[in-house]
Amino acid sequence: xxxxxxxxxxxxxxxxxxxxxxxxxxxxxxxxxxxxxxxxxxxxxxxxxxxxxxxxxxxxxxxxxxxxxxxxxxxxxxxxxxxxxxxxxxxxxxxxxxxxxxxxxxxxxxxxxxxxxxxxxxxxxxxxxxxxxxxxxxxxxxxxxxxxxxxxxxxxxxxxxxxxxxxxxxxxxxxxxxxxxxxxxxxxxxxxxxxxxxxxxxxxxxxxxxxxxxxxxxxxxxxxxxxxxxxxxxxxxxxxxxxxxxxxxxxxxxxxxxxxxxxxxxxxxxxxxxxxxxxxxxxxxxxxxxxxxxxxxxxxxxxxxxxxxxxxxxxxxxxxxxxxxxxxxx
Ligand code: MRU
Numbered sequence: 001x002x003x004x005x006x007x008x009x010x011x012x013x014x015x016x017x018x019x020x021x022x023x024x025x026x027x028x029x030x031x032x033x034x035x036x037x038x039x040x041x042x043x044x045x046x047x048x049x050x051x052x053x054x055x056x057x058x059x060x061x062x063x064x065x066x067x068x069x070x071x072x073x074x075x076x077x078x079x080x081x082x083x084x085x086x087x088x089x090x091x092x093x094x095x096x097x098x099x100x101x102x103x104x105x106x107x108x109x110x111x112x113x114x115x116x117x118x119x120x121x122x123x124x125x126x127x128x129x130x131x132x133x134x135x136x137x138x139x140x141x142x143x144x145x146x147x148x149x150x151x152x153x154x155x156x157x158x159x160x161x162x163x164x165x166x167x168x169x170x171x172x173x174x175x176x177x178x179x180x181x182x183x184x185x186x187x188x189x190x191x192x193x194x195x196x197x198x199x200x201x202x203x204x205x206x207x208x209x210x211x212x213x214x215x216x217x218x219x220x221x222x223x224x225x226x227x228x229x230x231x232x233x234x235x236x237x238x239x240x241x242x243x244x245x246x247x248x249x250x251x252x253x254x255x256x257x258x259x260x261x262x263x264x265x266x267x268x269x270x271x272x273x274x275x276x277x278x279x280x281x282x283x284x285x286x287x288x289x290x291x292x293x294x295x296x297x298x299x300x301x302x303x304x305x306x307x308x309x310x311x312x313x314x315x316x317x318x319x320x321x322x323x324x325x326x327x328x329x330x
Contacts, residue, residue, distance in 0.1 A: 052162020242311020
């Protein structure tokens with residue numbers, strides 16, 4: 001298979017700090033935020049200027065390197081790490097990356113703050129590069145699941161804007177397209193913040209991959225009309241029994257796919273698997289502000305950012321270690 005690449009760079013380490021492509025402005029404007037402090041990195045994660053489970057883990061890893069430059073001692077460094085840790089609750093990749101940082105700090109008891117900065121920066125670069133490699137491995141194995149002439153439905157944004165590489169679910173779509181197998185990508189708009197309509201549509205248009213935008217509630221009629229051959233999504237946290245959290249609306253897609261006998265695939269790197277949790281009921285779900293849903297004041301709004309899909313509705317998990325029927329690693 002030809003090597004699949006992307007020119008999209010959602011974060012750039014400059015030496016002085018991180019440049020973060022402000023995804024809130026896409027696709028209208030391609031503007032980078034200068035984030036040279038923990039406050040500005042944390043703010044970018046909280047406000048979804050940078051988003052997507054693997055990418056917030058990578059961003060937080062760089063943020064921890066910045067923290068070692070800001071902190072005068074280990075106590076302050078840990079406080080800044082906690083600030084990053086609590087930016088978003090659902091995607092485990094954030095906590096996975098910061099836990100790796102904590103383990104590195106603990107393993108270097110005599111290190112000065114500049115030495116810790118160098119070590120944490122090397123770790124962030126490694127996490128970033130590893131994620132890019134994981135994306136390619138998932139794309140290669142996942143594409144084998146896609147039949148020729150496929151019409152694939154996807155939700156949210158799982159591409160270069162959400163990872164350190166070509167994406168998880170969108171990486172699989174990119175690879176299947178490179179093999180000439182993709183007839184159409186149905187892009188769920190992904191209410192309320194439109195990660196599908198704004199971000200996935202932008203990525204697919206840049207790559208020349210044929211796609212059609214649909215509102216989330218149109219998926220059922222598309223499936224009933226025989227217009228969907230496979231559904232593929234990413235994940236924010238996958239538990240031991242295969243239950244997983246992903247962008248709100250994913251659960252309804254899985255139920256619909258099951259009802260219409262359509263394969264439902266989840267593509268995610270190992271950093272998304274939380275083997276400490278037995279099932280999806282234990283996943284903390286982020287609730288976000290009412291003004292993401294309505295501008296009208298005084299209206300009670302239900303706005304969970306994620307839902308939990310039961311593992312029994314997943315046909316296969318696509319990981320960098322291969323295609324799995326359930327979360328079991330060597
Ligand atoms: O709130 P977001 O935009 O960070 O949510 C992102 C998702 O739900 C993605 O589907 C998930 O993180 C997988 S990204 C490879």
